[in-house]
Amino acid sequence: MAHISPDFIQHIQKQLPANIQLEELLEACQRPLRKSLRANLLSSTPEILQAELESLGYTLTPIPWCDEGFWIDETEKAPPDNLGNWLPHLQGQCYIQEASSMLPVKALLHDFSYSESSTFLDMAAAPGSKTTQLAAQLNNQGLIVANELSSSRLKGLHHNLQRCGVKNTALSHADGRLFGDKTPQFFDAILLDAPCGGEGTVRKDEQALANWDIASVQSISELQKELICSAYRALKPGGRLVYSTCTLSKEENQDVCDYLLQTYGEDISVKTLAGLFEGADKAVTQEGYLHVYPNTYDCEGFFVACFEKSTKVEVTKTALSDSQHKKFTHLPQKTFEQLQSYCGNFGWDISPLRDKLKNKSNRGRNEEVWYINEDMEALNQQFKLNRFGIKLFELNKHGPKLQHQAVVSFGQDFTQQIVPLSSEQARDYYQGKDIFLEHSHKPPQHKEVIVTYQGAPLGLAKHLGNKLKNNLPRDLVRDKAF
Numbered sequence: 001m002a003h004i005s006p007d008f009i010q011h012i013q014k015q016l017p018a019n020i021q022l023e024e025l026l027e028a029c030q031r032p033l034r035k036s037l038r039a040n041l042l043s044s045t046p047e048i049l050q051a052e053l054e055s056l057g058y059t060l061t062p063i064p065w066c067d068e069g070f071w072i073d074e075t076e077k078a079p080p081d082n083l084g085n086w087l088p089h090l091q092g093q094c095y096i097q098e099a100s101s102m103l104p105v106k107a108l109l110h111d112f113s114y115s116e117s118s119t120f121l122d123m124a125a126a127p128g129s130k131t132t133q134l135a136a137q138l139n140n141q142g143l144i145v146a147n148e149l150s151s152s153r154l155k156g157l158h159h160n161l162q163r164c165g166v167k168n169t170a171l172s173h174a175d176g177r178l179f180g181d182k183t184p185q186f187f188d189a190i191l192l193d194a195p196c197g198g199e200g201t202v203r204k205d206e207q208a209l210a211n212w213d214i215a216s217v218q219s220i221s222e223l224q225k226e227l228i229c230s231a232y233r234a235l236k237p238g239g240r241l242v243y244s245t246c247t248l249s250k251e252e253n254q255d256v257c258d259y260l261l262q263t264y265g266e267d268i269s270v271k272t273l274a275g276l277f278e279g280a281d282k283a284v285t286q287e288g289y290l291h292v293y294p295n296t297y298d299c300e301g302f303f304v305a306c307f308e309k310s311t312k313v314e315v316t317k318t319a320l321s322d323s324q325h326k327k328f329t330h331l332p333q334k335t336f337e338q339l340q341s342y343c344g345n346f347g348w349d350i351s352p353l354r355d356k357l358k359n360k361s362n363r364g365r366n367e368e369v370w371y372i373n374e375d376m377e378a379l380n381q382q383f384k385l386n387r388f389g390i391k392l393f394e395l396n397k398h399g400p401k402l403q404h405q406a407v408v409s410f411g412q413d414f415t416q417q418i419v420p421l422s423s424e425q426a427r428d429y430y431q432g433k434d435i436f437l438e439h440s441h442k443p444p445q446h447k448e449v450i451v452t453y454q455g456a457p458l459g460l461a462k463h464l465g466n467k468l469k470n471n472l473p474r475d476l477v478r479d480k481a482f
Contacts, residue, residue, distance in 0.1 A: 002029055002202050008212035015250050020293050028295035033203035035079055036099040039068040041136040042165040043456050044093045064367050065277040066102040085480045092164045097129040100292050100302035104244040105133045107273055107306045108191050116141040118188040123176040123231060126153035128160035130193055131290050135166040144169040145376045147176060159385055166182050166455055167409050170376045170388035174307055177226050180233030182383045185316050187242045190231045194224045196245035196252050200301020217251050224256045234265060237313040244304045253303040267313050271306040327357035328372055339393060342400045345446050347415030369393040404459050404473050411457025417449045426453035432477035435468040
């Protein structure tokens with residue numbers, strides 16, 4: 001049972017709106033959080049995911065503000081505890097994500113005009129739930145910069161982007177307060193899911209409110225104000241900014257928004273979220289924000305505010321450097337033709353990718369071919385990116401060698417050298433095991449094959465006739481996959 005500090009109870013009681021009763025709020029805080037997930041639109045659909053999970057005995061309830069989101073009815077059949085090792089999650093068919101955290105991306109794109117050249121910033125991105133949701137909504141178009149200050153969380157963020165087949169996102173490792181000065185007026189839209197006190201997470205973290213302290217709330221509020229002002233400065237005129245937290249106190253929510261509005265006056269305005277989805281009126285504030293308490297929709301507590309920057313703000317063009325010391329070089333035509341011939345073995349036509357294929361030379365090591373968005377490379381000259389692009393091939397004396405990232409990101413375009421796996425075989429594959437085939441038979445034309453599960457590419461294997469030798473990268477092996 002969650003332990004809630006009496007100081008917090010006294011504090012929040014003074015801030016509750018008329019439609020939220022303290023007793024109901026505290027009662028909701030003691031209930032376990034409903035498990036929820038989102039279909040990854042880059043590799044599946046809500047209909048396919050729902051059909052698969054219902055065939056396994058689960059009952060799903062749609063989430064009102066996310067067309068691809070579902071709650072799992074645990075009264076019918078409870079899902080396993082460690083859903084991170086669940087096969088549909090590992091293969092990128094779905095993302096285990098709290099329902100209310102699906103709101104910020106919905107707010108960011110709702111009635112917002114964007115194009116294939118639009119630039120987005122997720123200022124505090126790890127572990128990647130909102131970045132992957134945004135990339136899926138954009139169908140991998142445009143450019144997303146996913147920033148994370150914590151170096152320890154960057155690897156997990158990268159893994160989740162890779163697992164979900166995200167191709168339009170670069171990673172940066174920086175203090176969010178730097179973007180306003182380093183990339184002024186660069187982004188069309190910015191999502192700031194700010195670091196916060198986490199008061200709304202009490203239903204999954206019983207200690208979230210045990211040692212609550214107003215001084216900590218006020219301290220983190222000062223950081224949030226710096227971050228939101230940095231986001232404003234990095235936003236293009238006419239751009240959109242969404243600020244969100246998973247906390248409940250006004251000091252970290254409405255007060256931060258008030259500070260932004262007071263600082264920049266008529267240059268920024270509130271975009272009301274009153275009509276964001278049916279039932280939003282239960283959470284909308286008088287300012288037009290969404291303040292979701294744990295008992296509002298029986299989910300995690302959350303706050304979302306949406307702003308639009310005036311088109312009248314004087315434009316200061318961000319000059320991106322064109323350094324001659326670039327990490328990547330133009331791919332020679334001869335190399336492209338070699339790759340094109342090699343990819344024909346898989347029925348993969350890479351000609352649509354021609355303009356985004358780049359060469360990378362490594363001293364004393366094999367050369368590599370990467371899929372690179374030119375905007376990412378240009379931005380890297382201005383604001384050092386941690387990771388960007390997708391490694392597709394290594395080139396050695398024997399010719400090209402396909403890489404795991406290529407299969408996960410472009411596997412839907414492959415038509416040959418494909419070996420479908422059963423659910424048991426797919427679990428074995430993620431556990432790093434070789435796959436023994438029931439009947440020995442002649443390998444396909446080439447030993448290198450793509451293994452799939454329910455049409456989704458999992459990775460590479462070597463066909464040896466009576467078995468498939470597992471080529472899943474070691475850092476992706478999950479010993480407890482189920």
